[in-house]
Amino acid sequence: MPVRGRLARAEPTSAARDQALTRNAHAADSHGMTAISPWLLRLVRVALLVVLFFFLLSTVVAAGGSTTGPLEKAVLVVLFFGLLGLAVPVHRIGRGR
Secondary structure (H helix, E strand, C coil): CCCCHHHHHCCCCHHHHHHHHHHHHHHHHHCCCCCCCHHHHHHHHHHHHHHHHHHHHHHHHHHHCCCCCHHHHHHHHHHHHHHHHHHHHHHCCCCCC
16 A cells, blocks of 8 residues: 555665665676765765855854955855855765655
């Protein structure tokens, strides 16, 4: 009997995601690529997001400073949006397509 309602659209659990990542890692290993465990990918993703957060915070603080000139503020705003754009692919590290 098929599952209906909210359960049918539920996101996969972290255990199911880990199993899929492990299968993908073993498949990649059979093609001569190095397999990376899911928990290591999560650790790398979290570490990169923390570093990006502090870079973003420093650009906001620098742009808000009274000694920062208008050209420097413009460069910092562009850098800020570039870092935000970089956070999207970093957030997807270790996840499927």
